[in-house]
Amino acid sequence: MSPISMSYLGIPGYVIFWVLFALAVGLFLRRMYQLLRYMLLGQSVGGFGHLVKRVSSTIVRVFGQWCQLQNLTAKNRASLGHVFMAWGFFIFIPFYLIFIIIGGGLGLSETLEHTSFFFYYAWVMDIAAPFIMLGALWAIIRRYVIRPPRLKGEQTFEALVILVTVFIHPLTHLFKEATGIALGYAPVGLGTHLPPISQALSNLFDGASQSSIQAANTAFFWAHWGFVLFVLVFIAYSRYLHMIASMFNVLLQSPPPKGALRPIDLEKAESFGAAKITDFNRKQLLDLYSCVIYGQCQEVCPATASGKALNPKKLIDDLKEHLLTEGPGLLKGGAPAKAMIGEVITQEVIWACTTCRACQEACPVAVEHVEKIIDMRRNLVMEQASIPETAEGALRSIEDRGHPWRGTTLSRTDWAKGLEIKVLADDKDVDILFWVGCTGALEERSTQISRATAKLLKAAGVNFGILGTEESCCGEPARRLGNEYLFQMQAEKNIGLLKNYGVKRIVTACPHGYHTLKNEYPQFGGKFEVIHHTQLIARLIKEGKLKVNNSLSELVTYHDACYLGRYNDIYQPPRRLVKAIPGIKMVEMERNKENSFCCGGGGGHMWLEEHEGRRIN
Secondary structure, three states: OOHHHOEEOOEEHHHHHHHHHHHHHHHHHHHHHHHHHHHOOOEOOOOOOOHHHHHHHHHHHHHOOHHHHOOOOOOOOHHHHHHHHHHHHHHHHHHHHHHHHHOOOOOOHHHHOOOHHHHHHHHHHHHHHHHHHHHHHHHHHHHHHHOOHHHOOOOOHHHHHHHHHHHHHHHHHHHHHHHHHHOOOOOEOOEOOOOHHHHHHHHHHOOOOHHHHHHHHHHHHHHHHHHHHHHHHHHHHOHHHHHHHHHHHHHOOOOOOOOOOOOOOOOOOOOOOOOOHHHOEHHHHHHHHHOOOOOHHHHHOHHHHOOOOOOHHHHHHHHHHHHHHHHHHHHOOOOOOOOHHHHHEOHHHHHHOOOOOHHHHHOOOOOOHHHHHHHHHHHHHHOOOOOOHHHHHHHHHHHHHOOOOOOOOOOOOHHHOOOOOEEOOOOOOOOEEEEOOHHHHHOHHHHHHHHHHHHHHHHOOOOEEEOHHHOOOOOHHHHHOOOHHHHHHHHHHHHHHHHHOOOOEEEEOOHHHHHHHHHHHHHHOOOOEEEEHHHHHHHHHHOOOOOOOOOOOOEEOOOOOOOOOOOOOOOHHHHHHHHOOOOOEEOOOOOOHHHOOOOOOOOOHHHOOOOOOOOOO
16 A cells, blocks of 8 residues: 555545645745845846757756766766766656656556556666765765865765765665565566666565565655655755756856956946945846855865965855845845945955956856956945055056056067068058057067067968057956956947958957957947967968978977966867977876966956965966
């Protein structure tokens, strides 16, 4: 007899089942409604297009667990345990819905459990169960015995409860099925080969009386179902929340291009940036619910590694705690008890970020850390006029001189002396504009890159020119340092100039300039074909317009720039160039491509002094 069909102290099992189910679902929905109201306190984020692509990405990243598998390496196999647990979760959910809620709760067990579908699904569950247990056991050992640095301080009771329930779920299921087989229940009779683990466990009950096996089956059923309902409630009140929130977070992640910051409507905005938790948009608040607190972000963060105040995992956790603490008062129209900037997130944390995006690349659930930091910088700079002195000097230099390099004695064209390069003001009949950039023109060592690039373009017969003295900062340092107003001034001025000359194609050597011109200028009507110089030169070699004649017997490596690699997925063209040189032996750095370690110059840090820990570079 099904445990739900039995009576307990005169109370029908169906009544107990539905009362417990209704209570758990009620508590779950009540908390989810509360969390949704907190999230809706954030700013509207606008529409989300490309629904089919978003759904496909969510299926691959979440249900396929690519979000975890992408971080799987020979030195880091921890994510494999999470994969087992997640896949098990996705397998068990249909079982609960079809065979327990519909089958047992509606009295359809006899019908559903005597189908071939039940037989085959019982096999799937039987095989999945030990993998889930293995994943949970490995997670417990790592967190509470091995204790890697990224899990420091995460040996909490809440985490232990989560992992223990994950372990007990499949265990009670296996014994529920084993006692059912011992009693002759389905899937017995549906096939010659029963689910192997449940069948093996059923042998433990050989020789026991039918009544004692029935009692065990009843106990395991209610234990299993009780844990299911406990977890349903616990999901909404604990870190389990990421199981649900992360699906929506991946689905609603910021659209491409990667890392392009959202512009501020300077004319309509009542305030700039984020000073309060409610100044973030709703997707940014959904991030807080989605965080797994797994620590992969802090493990790759250059600020954390070099002893700075910033820890991306703690940043998200602190903001989540702030939202949950202040949420009830905010819903009533009250003011936050704590200042988000200063008391919850310190200025040292905000200014430590190099915007390298390593945290977001490693995050399995599409949490966006960098945008929140930039929004807080925007508020500091544009509302509170608070910015480190060296960065303030760079911004003032952009505003006054059109570049951030204070004290340089070079002009915009000194690097090009003797090369006879066209200047658009004199001759705009060019196929491509070489955007030199502030660093390429005004920083002495970097001028050598500009000269080399120009020589190669000339040798290949490329019809190109430069803006010369008319070129001005693209505005990227201003935007990453939080001065959106100055960035938009620079962008609009440059776009107007480029359109006036009829520029269609741009090549640049600077990864930051490349990203800004290609991915952020279109926000203001500046749509150009932008090419990185490694892409163009690699193409010229392939087409035979450039030939490498001299050999170089050297051991060489290549460092992936954050804004070229993680932001724009340009990994192969630079490597093809290196390998095109005869005699070169190229080796990869230990951290390369998506996992490259930041040089420390991004996010305006070229002009920010480091006062904490070691220098990133």
